[in-house]
Amino acid sequence: xxxxxHQTLTxxxxxxxxxxDPVPPLLARSLDAFRRDLPRLLETHYGKWVAxxxxxxxxxxxxxxxxxxxxxxxxxxxxxxxxxxxxPEIPDDEICWSYSL
Amino acid sequence: xxxxxxHLPFGEPRSCVEVAGRLVPIxxxxxxxWVSIVPKGPEPYDPRTPRIPAVVDLGFNGTFAIxxxxxxxxxxxxxxxxxxxxxxxxxxxxxxxxxxxxxLHPNVPRTRDISGHAPFRLELVKGIFxxxxxxxxxxxxxxxxxxxxxxxxxxxxxLRLIVDCGPCRLSILTxxxxxxxx
Numbered sequence: 411x412x413x414x415x416h417q418t419l420t421x422x423x424x425x426x427x428x429x430x431d432p433v434p435p436l437l438a439r440s441l442d443a444f445r446r447d448l449p450r451l452l453e454t455h456y457g458k459w460v461a462x463x464x465x466x467x468x469x470x471x472x473x474x475x476x477x478x479x480x481x482x483x484x485x486x487x488x489x490x491x492x493x494x495x496x497x498p499e500i501p502d503d504e505i506c507w508s509y510s511l
Numbered sequence: 512x513x514x515x516x517x518h519l520p521f522g523e524p525r526s527c528v529e530v531a532g533r534l535v536p537i538x539x540x541x542x543x544x545w546v547s548i549v550p551k552g553p554e555p556y557d558p559r560t561p562r563i564p565a566v567v568d569l570g571f572n573g574t575f576a577i578x579x580x581x582x583x584x585x586x587x588x589x590x591x592x593x594x595x596x597x598x599x600x601x602x603x604x605x606x607x608x609x610x611x612x613x614x615l616h617p618n619v620p621r622t623r624d625i626s627g628h629a630p631f632r633l634e635l636v637k638g639i640f641x642x643x644x645x646x647x648x649x650x651x652x653x654x655x656x657x658x659x660x661x662x663x664x665x666x667x668x669x670l671r672l673i674v675d676c677g678p679c680r681l682s683i684l685t686x687x688x689x690x691x692x693x
Binding site for chain 1: 550551552553568569570571572573576590591594595596597598599600601602610612632634636637640655659661663667
């Protein structure tokens with residue numbers, strides 16, 4: 411993201427209101443596709459990273475950064491693709507922390 | 512094998528760190544590291560990126576969690592810099608999972624101070640949790656007071672966490688290169 415865009419975004423929110431930006435559609439589709447394929451991927455590519463562009467699987471890699479480089483080189487925008495680690499997901503209702511008030 | 516965090520003290524009495532011009536209290540037995548939040552991607556570390564404290568929380572099974580207002584006021588970052596992957600609730604708090612990574616800053620051994628050595632990129636699975644304030648006035652705020660660095664972030668980077676509870680020191684190391692050391 412450019413410095414200009416960053417400045418604009420920051421200026422927009424100086425009033426302290428909270429953000430309600432939508433989930434980019436291609437990102438949502440990418441997550442759905444990853445979850446659809448995850449059971450199979452766990453058997454074939456456990457521990458690797460995988461990239462999705464909507465429903466399409468872009469490829470596998472050893473690191474997330476490697477796949478970002480690949481997707482960006484193909485002209486994809488950062489909110490159009492998803493790079494995920496192939497391992498079981500933690501359900502939201504099982505996410506917790508020990509630090510409290 | 513490289514040592515990223517070396518003998519970080521965490522047994523001190525209540526103390527403070529300065530973040531964006533304000534003093535933030537640190538409670539006893541909280542191990543606090545310094546991180547920078549950045550968009551995902553291959554870009555190298557930009558030294559102008561703000562650094563914020565985060566508690567290393569062994570009880571947190573996510574990657575990284577931060578209050579939305581801390582992201583804005585402490586890190587100086589608009590949440591929209593980081594695409595929203597999905598919306599959820601964590602412990603009742605409206606939460607956005609946003610695509611972001613961290614740089615973990617090495618410390619001066621035996622202190623909380625940043626050493627100035629090159630930071631380490633943490634690739635966070637599905638990004639970070641940004642926790643919004645309670646929706647209604649008077650509703651309890653159960654969000655953590657400081658940003659949290661979770662075990663999952665360290666796991667995916669294959670890091671080693673050493674907690675020595677006698678002298679109250681914490682270290683974080685990269686994994687050895689040779690498999691027979693593992």
